[in-house]
Amino acid sequence: MQVIRPLEQRPGYSLSALYPSVFARLLVERALQNGVPTSACLEGSGVSANDLCGFGSVMSGRQQRRIYENVAAAIDRQGLGLDHAASMRLDHFSILGHAMRCCETVRDALVLFVKYFKTLGALVDVSLVLDGGDARLVINDVYTDRHARRLVVEETFGGVHAIVDSFLDRPATAKELRLDLESLGDSDVWRDRIGATPVTDTICSLTFSSDVLDIEIGDESLHLLRAAAEEGCALLLASLEGHASFGWRVRQTMLESSFREQTMESIASEMSVSTRTLRRRLSAEQLSFSEIRVDVLTHAATDMLRYSSATVDDIARGLGFWDTSSFRKAFKSWLGMTPTEYRATVGEVSRGTDEERTR
Incomplete structure (x- = not known):
C-alpha cells in the first residue's frame, strides 16, 4: 500500500x-x-x-x-x-x-x-x-x-x-x-x-x-514533455503558495527517502549541503531537524494506521523503529494516544463487506 x-x-x-x-x-x-x-x-x-x-x-x-x-x-x-x-x-x-x-x-x-x-x-x-x-x-x-x-x-x-x-x-x-x-x-x-x-x-x-x-x-516518447510540464507545476505551486522554504525542502527529502536511514547527515548529503548549513538554515526559519522529522513520522504513521490494515509492529518497522514499544511511546508523545487508540478513533478505511456492496 x-x-x-x-x-x-x-x-x-x-x-x-x-x-x-x-x-x-x-x-x-x-x-x-x-x-x-x-x-x-x-x-x-x-x-x-x-x-x-x-x-x-x-x-x-x-x-x-x-x-x-x-x-x-x-x-x-x-x-x-x-x-x-x-x-x-x-x-x-x-x-x-x-x-x-x-x-x-x-x-x-x-x-x-x-x-x-x-x-x-x-x-x-x-x-x-x-x-x-x-x-x-x-x-x-x-x-x-x-x-x-x-x-x-x-x-x-x-x-x-x-x-x-x-x-x-x-x-x-x-x-x-x-x-x-x-x-x-x-x-x-x-x-x-x-x-x-x-x-x-x-x-x-x-x-x-x-x-x-x-x-x-x-x-x-512523451516523458520529456511530462518532465517539463511537471517542473512547471512545481514552479506554479511555489509561486501560488510562496517560494519553497528550506524547511519544506527538508521535509520533502525526508518523505522521499528511507525512514530507517534518516539522520541529519544523510538528509544533508541528499540535499548536497553540509550538516552545519542544514542546521543554520533551519534555525533561520525557526525550525529544527527533529521537529520536521517528528512531523513527517506523525503523518506517515497516521496514514498507515488510517488507510491500511498493517499491524502496529509492521508500521513501527516501516518507520525505522527498532522495537514496537519505542514506536508506541513516541506515537503517544506526538498525539496523546497510542497507535491502537488512534486507529479505533479515526476508523480504518474499510473495503466494505459483500452485504454492503449489494445494498
Missing part, C-alpha cells in the same frame, strides 16, 4: 495564498444558469466579475471560499457540484492538465493530479491510496462551512471522474463510492453521474480499479 499526498508548503488550506480563479468562474457561471445573479455569488468576496475573466487570473483562498459558500447558500440542491464538475476539461487545470496528458497510464495521471493538487486551490484535503491494483481518492478534510460541504465533495469526485472520463473512449465507471451522511443525499444522483451506488461510511472516498487505471493514454 502507498499513500500519495499533495506536495505542500503550508498545511491545510491557506486563506492568504493565491489560487487560480477558473473553478470559481465555472461555478459562478453554473449558478447564473440556475438563476442566481453574479453579484450574489461574489457578495462579500471583494472579487468583481471582471476579475474572474482574465487569463491566468487568481484570487485568495479567502475570496474563493466566500464565493463557494455564497453559491451553496443560494442553491441548496444536490447535484450542483456534480453539474459544475461535468463542465471541467483538462485545459482548465492549466499546466497540470498538460502534464497529465503526457502520462503513460490513467493511474500515472491520477498520481500526478494528487501530487500537484494544491495548484488548483481546491477546498478539500485529499490523499490517494494505491492498494493492490486499485486507487482510492480519500477526502480527509473540507475547508468550508457545512452548507458548502456537499458542493465541494461533489465537485471533487465529479472532477476526478471527469478527468478519468476524458482519457477513455467510453464512460468511466468507479469501482466504489463511499460517502458520509452529510454528502450522501439521493443515491440515484451519484449512481447516474459516477457509475457507482454509494455506500454509507464515516469518510468520503472514490475508488477506481485496475481495468480503468492501467489504460494507456500516452507512451514513453
Whole structure:
C-alpha cells in the first residue's frame, strides 16, 4: 500500500495564498444558469466579475471560499457540484492538465493530479491510496462551512471522474463510492453521474480499479514533455503558495527517502549541503531537524494506521523503529494516544463487506 499526498508548503488550506480563479468562474457561471445573479455569488468576496475573466487570473483562498459558500447558500440542491464538475476539461487545470496528458497510464495521471493538487486551490484535503491494483481518492478534510460541504465533495469526485472520463473512449465507471451522511443525499444522483451506488461510511472516498487505471493514454516518447510540464507545476505551486522554504525542502527529502536511514547527515548529503548549513538554515526559519522529522513520522504513521490494515509492529518497522514499544511511546508523545487508540478513533478505511456492496 502507498499513500500519495499533495506536495505542500503550508498545511491545510491557506486563506492568504493565491489560487487560480477558473473553478470559481465555472461555478459562478453554473449558478447564473440556475438563476442566481453574479453579484450574489461574489457578495462579500471583494472579487468583481471582471476579475474572474482574465487569463491566468487568481484570487485568495479567502475570496474563493466566500464565493463557494455564497453559491451553496443560494442553491441548496444536490447535484450542483456534480453539474459544475461535468463542465471541467483538462485545459482548465492549466499546466497540470498538460502534464497529465503526457502520462503513460490513467493511474500515472491520477498520481500526478494528487501530487500537484494544491495548484488548483481546491477546498478539500485529499490523499490517494494505491492498494493492490486499485486507487482510492480519500477526502480527509473540507475547508468550508457545512452548507458548502456537499458542493465541494461533489465537485471533487465529479472532477476526478471527469478527468478519468476524458482519457477513455467510453464512460468511466468507479469501482466504489463511499460517502458520509452529510454528502450522501439521493443515491440515484451519484449512481447516474459516477457509475457507482454509494455506500454509507464515516469518510468520503472514490475508488477506481485496475481495468480503468492501467489504460494507456500516452507512451514513453512523451516523458520529456511530462518532465517539463511537471517542473512547471512545481514552479506554479511555489509561486501560488510562496517560494519553497528550506524547511519544506527538508521535509520533502525526508518523505522521499528511507525512514530507517534518516539522520541529519544523510538528509544533508541528499540535499548536497553540509550538516552545519542544514542546521543554520533551519534555525533561520525557526525550525529544527527533529521537529520536521517528528512531523513527517506523525503523518506517515497516521496514514498507515488510517488507510491500511498493517499491524502496529509492521508500521513501527516501516518507520525505522527498532522495537514496537519505542514506536508506541513516541506515537503517544506526538498525539496523546497510542497507535491502537488512534486507529479505533479515526476508523480504518474499510473495503466494505459483500452485504454492503449489494445494498
